[in-house]
Amino acid sequence: DAKTTQPTSMDCAEGRAANLPCNHSTISGNEYVYWYRQIHSQGPQYIIHGLKNNETNEMASLIITEDRKSSTLILPHATLRDTAVYYCIVYNAGNMLTFGGGTRLMVKP
Amino acid sequence: SAVISQKPSRDICQRGTSLTIQCQVDSQVTMMFWYRQQPGQSLTLIATANQGSEATYESGFVIDKFPISRPNLTFSTLTVSNMSPEDSSIYLCSVGWTHSIGTQYFGPGTRLLVL
Numbered sequence: 001d002a003k004t005t006q007p008t009s010m011d012c013a014e015g016r017a018a019n020l021p022c023n024h025s026t027i028s029g030n031e032y033v034y035w036y037r038q039i040h041s042q043g044p045q046y047i048i049h050g051l052k053n054n055e056t057n058e059m060a061s062l063i064i065t066e067d068r069k070s071s072t073l074i075l076p077h078a079t080l081r082d083t084a085v086y087y088c089i090v091y092n093a094g095n096m097l098t099f100g101g102g103t104r105l106m107v108k109p
Numbered sequence: 110s111a112v113i114s115q116k117p118s119r120d121i122c123q124r125g126t127s128l129t130i131q132c133q134v135d136s137q138v139t140m141m142f143w144y145r146q147q148p149g150q151s152l153t154l155i156a157t158a159n160q161g162s163e164a165t166y167e168s169g170f171v172i173d174k175f176p177i178s179r180p181n182l183t184f185s186t187l188t189v190s191n192m193s194p195e196d197s198s199i200y201l202c203s204v205g206w207t208h209s210i211g212t213q214y215f216g217p218g219t220r221l222l223v224l
Contacts, residue, residue, distance in 0.1 A: 034212075089211075091210075098154075
């Protein structure tokens with residue numbers, strides 16, 4: 001699976017959009033981009049995934065660049081409960097999920 | 110989706126002993142996984158629990174140290190054997206379906222401290 005690069009940490013003001021970037025420049029054509037988050041003292045939580053097109057669900061939006069070398073997870077109106085470590089994972093069907101270091105998002109009042 | 114519970118939620122154990130962690134899911138699932146999260150670190154996959162057959166272990170993990178059972182489609186156990194302080198970690202169970210392994214649902218984890 002391709003390697004991902006994420007900022008170690010980010011801050012976001014409560015109520016504002018949180019934009020979490022992920023670089024995956026070596027992604028191949030059949031690899032998906034998955035996002036999970038892990039709130040303190042909990043197990044990871046699946047957020048969203050995509051292949052080429054932008055995706056949106058009740059939790060977040062995923063924007064994937066046309067060349068698929070990077071993506072951004074958007075939490076449209078961050079709340080204090082969104083404070084967590086966010087993992088961007090490039091996944092190839094048939095393989096296992098590989099978690100990297102993630103981005104520690106701190107939502108501040 | 111699936112709701113996963115783990116027992117115990119936490120434990121403090123003496124070195125040289127063993128601890129069995131249980132994972133129960135509220136619906137039948139095809140895939141069950143065990144992960145380890147060492148203090149301040151990310152998750153590492155230990156093994157895939159296969160129903161009715163031996164688990165599939167990742168590099169660096171062996172059956173003698175981490176025996177796994179999966180008697181049916183909703184239950185699995187992970188045993189941490191002959192524990193040492195280096196085994197102090199959070200152990201997480203997750204579930205998924207064969208057609209979509211990328212989408213997994215995780216239990217709350219078992220926090221283990223080995224003295």
